[in-house]
Amino acid sequence: MKLASFLTPYIHATWQKKGLLSALLLPLSWITARVVASRKRRARLAPSLPSLPTIVVGNILVGGTGKTPVVVAVIKSLQARGWTPGVVSRGYGVKIGPSPRTGQGDLPATEFGDEPSLIAASTGVPVAVHPQRDRARQALIKNFPDVNVVVSDDGLQHLALSRDVEIVVQDARGLGNGRLIPAGPLREPASKLDEVDFIIDNRAATGSQPLDRGVVVPFCKSRHAKRVSMRLQPTFAENLATCKRLAWTEWVARYRSTPLAAVAAIGQPGRFFQTLRDAGLEVAVEQALPDHAPFSASPFLNLSEDVIVITAKDAVKCRQFNDPRVWVVHVEAIFSNPAWLDELEQKLLAVEYSHGEAMKI
Structure with missing residues (x-):
């Protein structure tokens, strides 16, 4: 077993509590907070041009939370409703080069990354990969003009990619000790949950216990996130x-x-x-x-x-x-309340209409 595999469970266990090590690393987490805040300020100042309706599926926690199965479920739901989705991704672990890489069907993981290759094989949708996801989206739209909705596999913190719907996937770790990396497991403050549209709780894999019904949880004063439980x-x-x-x-x-x-x-x-x-x-x-x-x-x-x-x-x-x-x-x-996918489509239809109106101006 490699060192990284050995240390990862220990690190995640450490991040579940506010111990001495977390306290010592807290000043470094303040740097993370400043970087995140700076990125958000730049994103707010950047001009936002109308594009295809875009969904981002990601997490605020370091490590896998079950995001990719949610991406696949969203894509298949959209396909069943008559949409033509396309996917953008970073292409983690692959050297992409200056230009985005696009493809469809059986895509080699060595060129696109394991998750994009899996998504392409599972759904048949076109895929574009590049560390700058907005460039990937542009390439996707250019090379696959039939695409009318974009799903971003991860990229919640990649604010240069404009988005219309945000879906956060969480697992049993929750928010850990609530601190930013490296003092805790959070990529950005937990207040981000106040802004997203849907929160998917990835529960234990076993089917021995029924999933709870989805509930609406008020994470902020101005809006509510739809919360749904999921089991793989x-x-x-x-x-x-x-x-x-x-x-x-x-x-x-x-x-x-x-x-x-x-x-x-x-x-x-x-x-x-x-x-x-x-x-x-x-x-x-x-x-x-x-x-x-x-x-x-x-x-x-x-x-x-x-x-x-x-x-x-x-x-x-x-x-x-x-x-x-x-x-x-x-x-x-498997979702506790599959109707959340109907709500997702309603949001997309509203976005599609607003984008169409903006293009007339």
């Missing part, structure tokens, strides 16, 4: 080498008594391992790797188990290894 539910397993698919219940029944190895290079690998244990599977080996690990060599060579399970995010980087022992666990987001 496995739907099917796919063999990495043969592409054979089995319904999740069927796959679990087949391998319930087989000791297996689980490999994950995601923000919160423990959540994936817990999903497997909750299903009654015998996880003999848990191999947690750094988030977005490139997998330049096979991570399975040192594993002796007959069955290895990985996430869909990691699968886009592992098909070339052609290891018949490897199965991919595909999940989907």
